[in-house]
Amino acid sequence: MYVYDEHDRQIAEERVAQFRDQTERALSGELSEEEFLPLRLQNGLYVQRLAPMLRICVPYGMLRSDQLRRLARITRDYDKGYAHFTTRTNIQLNWPNLEDVPDILAELAEVEMHANQTSGNCIRNTTTDQFSGVQADEIADPRPYCEIIRQWSTFHPEFAFLPRKFKVAVNASEQTDRAAIQVHDIGLQLVRNEQGELGFRVHVGGGLGRTPVVGPVIREFLPELDLLTYLEAVLRVYNRYGRRDNKYKARIKILVKALTPEGFAEKVEAEWAHIRNSPTRLTPESIKKFQGYFSEPAYDNLADATDVLGKQRFENREFDKWLSQNVSAHKKSGYACVTLTLKKTGTPPGDVTDYQLEQIAELADQFSFGEARATHEQNVVLADVRQDQLFELWQRIVPLGFGTANLNTLTDIICCPGGDFCALANAKSIPVAEAIQRRFDNLDYLYDLGPIDLNISGCMNACGHHHVGTIGVLGVDKKGEEFYQVSLGGDSHHNATIGKILGPSFARDQMPDVIAKLIDVYVDKRTEEETFLDTYRRIGLQPFKERVYA
Amino acid sequence: MPDVIAANGTVRNDSWVLVARPAEGDSLDIPADQPALIPADLWLAGYEHFAGREDIGVWFDSHNEPELLAGKVDQLPLIAVNFPRFVDGRGYSIARLLRERFGYTGELRAVGDVLLDQLQFMKRCGFDSYVLRADKDSSKAAQCLNFFSQGYQAATDTDQPLFRRRAS
Numbered sequence: 113m114y115v116y117d118e119h120d121r122q123i124a125e126e127r128v129a130q131f132r133d134q135t136e137r138a139l140s141g142e143l144s145e146e147e148f149l150p151l152r153l154q155n156g157l158y159v160q161r162l163a164p165m166l167r168i169c170v171p172y173g174m175l176r177s178d179q180l181r182r183l184a185r186i187t188r189d190y191d192k193g194y195a196h197f198t199t200r201t202n203i204q205l206n207w208p209n210l211e212d213v214p215d216i217l218a219e220l221a222e223v224e225m226h227a228n229q230t231s232g233n234c235i236r237n238t239t240t241d242q243f244s245g246v247q248a249d250e251i252a253d254p255r256p257y258c259e260i261i262r263q264w265s266t267f268h269p270e271f272a273f274l275p276r277k278f279k280v281a282v283n284a285s286e287q288t289d290r291a292a293i294q295v296h297d298i299g300l301q302l303v304r305n306e307q308g309e310l311g312f313r314v315h316v317g318g319g320l321g322r323t324p325v326v327g328p329v330i331r332e333f334l335p336e337l338d339l340l341t342y343l344e345a346v347l348r349v350y351n352r353y354g355r356r357d358n359k360y361k362a363r364i365k366i367l368v369k370a371l372t373p374e375g376f377a378e379k380v381e382a383e384w385a386h387i388r389n390s391p392t393r394l395t396p397e398s399i400k401k402f403q404g405y406f407s408e409p410a411y412d413n414l415a416d417a418t419d420v421l422g423k424q425r426f427e428n429r430e431f432d433k434w435l436s437q438n439v440s441a442h443k444k445s446g447y448a449c450v451t452l453t454l455k456k457t458g459t460p461p462g463d464v465t466d467y468q469l470e471q472i473a474e475l476a477d478q479f480s481f482g483e484a485r486a487t488h489e490q491n492v493v494l495a496d497v498r499q500d501q502l503f504e505l506w507q508r509i510v511p512l513g514f515g516t517a518n519l520n521t522l523t524d525i526i527c528c529p530g531g532d533f534c535a536l537a538n539a540k541s542i543p544v545a546e547a548i549q550r551r552f553d554n555l556d557y558l559y560d561l562g563p564i565d566l567n568i569s570g571c572m573n574a575c576g577h578h579h580v581g582t583i584g585v586l587g588v589d590k591k592g593e594e595f596y597q598v599s600l601g602g603d604s605h606h607n608a609t610i611g612k613i614l615g616p617s618f619a620r621d622q623m624p625d626v627i628a629k630l631i632d633v634y635v636d637k638r639t640e641e642e643t644f645l646d647t648y649r650r651i652g653l654q655p656f657k658e659r660v661y662a
Numbered sequence: 663m664p665d666v667i668a669a670n671g672t673v674r675n676d677s678w679v680l681v682a683r684p685a686e687g688d689s690l691d692i693p694a695d696q697p698a699l700i701p702a703d704l705w706l707a708g709y710e711h712f713a714g715r716e717d718i719g720v721w722f723d724s725h726n727e728p729e730l731l732a733g734k735v736d737q738l739p740l741i742a743v744n745f746p747r748f749v750d751g752r753g754y755s756i757a758r759l760l761r762e763r764f765g766y767t768g769e770l771r772a773v774g775d776v777l778l779d780q781l782q783f784m785k786r787c788g789f790d791s792y793v794l795r796a797d798k799d800s801s802k803a804a805q806c807l808n809f810f811s812q813g814y815q816a817a818t819d820t821d822q823p824l825f826r827r828r829a830s
Contacts, residue, residue, distance in 0.1 A: 117828070119812065119824055119827075119828065122811060122812070123813075126809055126810050126811065127810075130809040133805070133809075134779060142799075143779075147748070147777055147779075151779055233749070233751075260825070262815060262816075263814040263825070264815050264823070267813060267814065268814075268815055269754060269782070269783040269784075269785075269786035269787050269817050270751075270755055270758055270783075270817065271751070271754075271782075271816075272751060272754075272780075272783050273748070273749050273751025273754070322810070339813075339825075348755055351751055351752060351754070351755050353753055355752060356752075390821065390822060391816055391821045391822055392815065392823055394825070394827075398825040398826065398828075401825075401828070402825075442810050476763065489823045513777075525668055640795040
């Protein structure tokens, strides 16, 4: 994992001092609310429905145990003893005091953390696959490139006041896409060309929100050394020509659409031609240096623990379910990747208490080389667990509430904080998630239904990624009342698809029944091999519509 | 006369005036006894008359294209870039292009909705003088220009990004 050197530390400390000064000027009235707004947003600080909300950056989801412990302490000392994992792998505090934020930042800086650019019209936290570096089929570890992008984008002087927010994601496997790169402003797919050289396929102009779009490819192969100069060219074209007259048309996707992807690509290439050989071009040595931070931990030489696990599974059916559902393959024999699910019914998806954060730190230290990873599905991964320790780990996590064996099922819901917390929301989302989780509480039934992404957003801004849920739920306001619009067939993976709206929206108490009817259609119509998405793609929207509105 | 802040935070005065774009059909109203900044496209239209003059500079609005003056920037004693609203970030790109692409080496001034907390970014993008919005306190500029001792990325102030400085 990346470790700060003296440069990073100095920049982090200077940032804390700067934000302290800005906060003091805001509190004294020297800075108007309008002037302070972008400054606090670029530091992750929102003023929310009930209190300020502070979004702490977790670069590409990676967390060390000392950072988890510090986060736990911060939630205790400055907040109400809990925090929330977001759909951009960040962590939110819901109840900090504005005047305490500089002190919180100072505490974060001590453990190499910050809240830079987690909000505002700037380049946000770069995200990637939670199984980076431990999956067998990745083309290269994406995390060094994420860190390279993090550093390049941090306080970039030219791009601090973009037309709108800007999100970059990197994916490393050609088989899977857990980073949803095609619905990002820039999506980077690691690829090798015919000569075997490493580079990126570049998607630009994807996104969710009000106008969901799957991002078109604007360059099939970008050599890795050219990563930053090309990003700089894309951002410069966007900064100069993106719309600033209407915030709903200000994302880069609107510009790409207006110019056409080909026209946009030409503009980028023309800009890039001027700067591609500037010193911002990466060097093989610098990439190697970043890669060095993400080298393999000291794995033991182990064989797969097939016999031991087989016996444990046979003796304990709950463990067997968990192992099948929440544990995935690791590139090293004898190891496995474990997802701690934060989706226990009755707890808002992604919420953790200070105690749970500390326990994750303990588990990371004991079982996974002191590291954990946040996922955009709002779970936490221990990526390097010895197979012969899985049973012990499972026994530890069940009482902590991390053992719900529902990963990737209907109740592993992605859900934004919604109207319970967020000032932007049109409707609550957490109670909808909970009602659905209560309705579908039989794990064997969930397994039979197979993988289903149920994503809930409380408004158009789509923090809950509803457009790319197999089943998407969007909170809408109808004459002051909360209603929910349902969409089907969304997909955030390699076949990225925006879901189609089913029809008129529903009241909150109807939602579990609506979901149940959709599930019934799938169960009736599926062939043996089909997932929900396969069946939907074969039979279309109509049969679902007929059943739900019958 | 507004305070003009230099890149090191010192404050001075000068007599440059910014001449607004004349209404359709009107002609430019250039003061006789003061150096003046005029809209870049009008300077170009009167190139024969204006080029090389020490008392005539240009200003760009945020939607103007700096490409307009490619090859001609060395004829100018002062270029200003207007920030109509401080959240409009186009001026940063204009500045970098004027400096890094078109080789402008004279004074580059940020004007308009220029606030203290944007100065650090302006400086890195090549602005070397700043006129704050009238209600802002110029005496705080030095501190706000110098919160950071270094940046991660190359810009106009240094072409060496941190990853290259680290390597050496």
